[in-house]
Amino acid sequence: MLQDNRDTLPRRVGAGLEVAHVLVRDRSKPRVPECRDEWVTTDPEVVFADETVDIVVEVMGGETPAREYIERAIDAGKSVVSANKYLLATHGPALLERAGRKGVDLAFEASVGGGIPVIRTLREALTGDSVVSIHGILNGTCNYILTRMKKAGLAFDDALREAQELGYAEADPTLDVEGFDAAQKLVVTSMLAFGASVPVSEVSVEGITRVDAVDFAAAERFGYTIKHLAIGRDLGDELSLHVHPALVPRASVVANIDDVLNCVFIQGRGLGPCLLVGRGAGDMPTAVSVVSDIVDAARSKLEGQAGLTTRAIHAVPRKLQPLEELSCRYYLRFDVGDTPGVLGVIASALGAEGVSIEQMVQEGTAGSNDLPVSVLMITHETQEGNVLRALEAIGREAFLRGKPRFIRIEDI
């Protein structure tokens, strides 16, 4: 990309950009033809010792040795461009502070949403506004699987297998399908959106492995579809950060961001709604973000003002809202033996916790074959604590086949 745009980039930067070194693990691997042999090295010291290096781009991922390398680059007065969501989510505020003290930039557009300019938009376009909430589809693997469940009626396992065959899911898909990848991206985004420094471990995370084809059909029936969302809300004193599958209205724009696309829906106090959509992964989209960060870092350095962008990010610890206080509407599913009076018991248990029912549907018909019947409900808005207590009570009933299931509803 640097090569392809060598005519226009110097005009944008105010100077030329030259690759000095390419640090690799294995010298013998074949490289793209643009990568000159004399650039390639396996010795990190070559990079740190070279005083002519202004910017270090870290695209190795993971904690070790990326963290040490980034810290050493910062300490050596070099600006850093990183695509490392894990590192930013776990050590972002400390690394930003380190860069700020040293007067260098730490840019990380590629760490969230691939080529979508999420970080840049939050940092610069919304600089005069404040963010009320963000709703992100931040994991392409989950979105692909849920799209296939929606469109082809596949079960989760079959959709996952298909995603793996297409290269959209890893052999071990845990990080993606359990929601941890999205949670890391939510934490990085929250640094910018809410000025929040929050440990990933404190974010409530639920993946998509328990989403059932039955739930998709039921969601459809109620006018919804199911998306895996990373949600952040500024509640004033507290911040609410959650990653989970959610029912979203079928006609909403977010409901139709399908396949491996990612999106971030931002509600700004002044801006109102703003949606950014694009490819969340892939070498070229990632490169677009990395190069835009390189240009920024180079311009700052040339201007003698490296680090100004970085210092403007001010992430402080924020208190998270306890999960039981989360307030929304809920989709509930009870698989029951067709016992007369079941509905009365369920409704009473919900009522006892102040959970009121907005809509109810009974799926499947009673018969001699002893197949369970699904009781499907949409509640009015209520607190999660109430729902959990009611479901615990109902879960003890003998008529129940399997555990009650609930999915939050996001009316975006």
Add this chain to the structure above:
Amino acid sequence: MLQDNRDTLPRRVGAGLEVAHVLVRDRSKPRVPECRDEWVTTDPEVVFADETVDIVVEVMGGETPAREYIERAIDAGKSVVSANKYLLATHGPALLERAGRKGVDLAFEASVGGGIPVIRTLREALTGDSVVSIHGILNGTCNYILTRMKKAGLAFDDALREAQELGYAEADPTLDVEGFDAAQKLVVTSMLAFGASVPVSEVSVEGITRVDAVDFAAAERFGYTIKHLAIGRDLGDELSLHVHPALVPRASVVANIDDVLNCVFIQGRGLGPCLLVGRGAGDMPTAVSVVSDIVDAARSKLEGQAGLTTRAIHAVPRKLQPLEELSCRYYLRFDVGDTPGVLGVIASALGAEGVSIEQMVQEGTAGSNDLPVSVLMITHETQEGNVLRALEAIGREAFLRGKPRFIRIEDI
């Protein structure tokens, strides 16, 4: 907005932002309470003569006196933030060159798409990429009217009246519904997206006044809806710039950007597809864009590098593709008296120009009441010149009631 964010803005800018003057036409008009009386003046010389003024924000619109004021501000070494799409579309390259020579910034995020960071994304996020095409819904009035025609089956006139009652359309709606507003925004966007300096008068523009409820029903039947699009395509040697209603697949994301929302769909060579959606108008969204530009301009000035952003925009004259060479699929409508053999004549005339039919539907039934029958067609991809020649020939046939109608199809 400056007042509301007075705690965070200095950190982002690196210095405080102070309002020095507010130039108004009529001193006696009531102002918001944040606007101090000593700021308000009706004398532009007060602004230009004040050497402590670093940035001039122009939100008056139109050519006179905005152009003169912007030029004088630039010549006085002040950076300018403008929301003036008309001025940028008609004199953008000259104003940018003037700012570049003087070493000041000319920022104009608010001129396109209200609060949507279109300009910023093209200028910075895509700095290392090149843009293949842009498809924008850039006029909220048109989008509202078409949405009401789609959802409520209204005729154009009724939808326009509703938009006027709601304040979404002006008493004289010409600029909006005839597509000129969108064309101006397309030209401004093309400066960034394609480095193109193109006179607005050279853009082919068609508004929405001729879109008929019949066409909406037909589009629906073929799996499409109708949106008013501003389209730019880099064809290599030539650039294709068009503003017109288009059939877009009903399931596409752009087809579902409804009501007064705006959007810009960017296809980057590296980035792939990227969609930005938000409110295209309104005081607060516009303010978000203006403030983000003020912050940029202030930072550049503080860094002693004012004008670098502006100088990086390099808009040169580009040749436009002749309209008759435009190549796409077409929706055609012929209202005909139900004469036997009509279809044969139409199909032969199309065939004679190399236009082949993909789908055909005949609406309405023949009867004694002499109501016209609509022959609806979707063509395979062909050049506009072929379609125009065929329609001209068919238009001469006696069986035709009214002129043949065609709408381009955009498969995005």
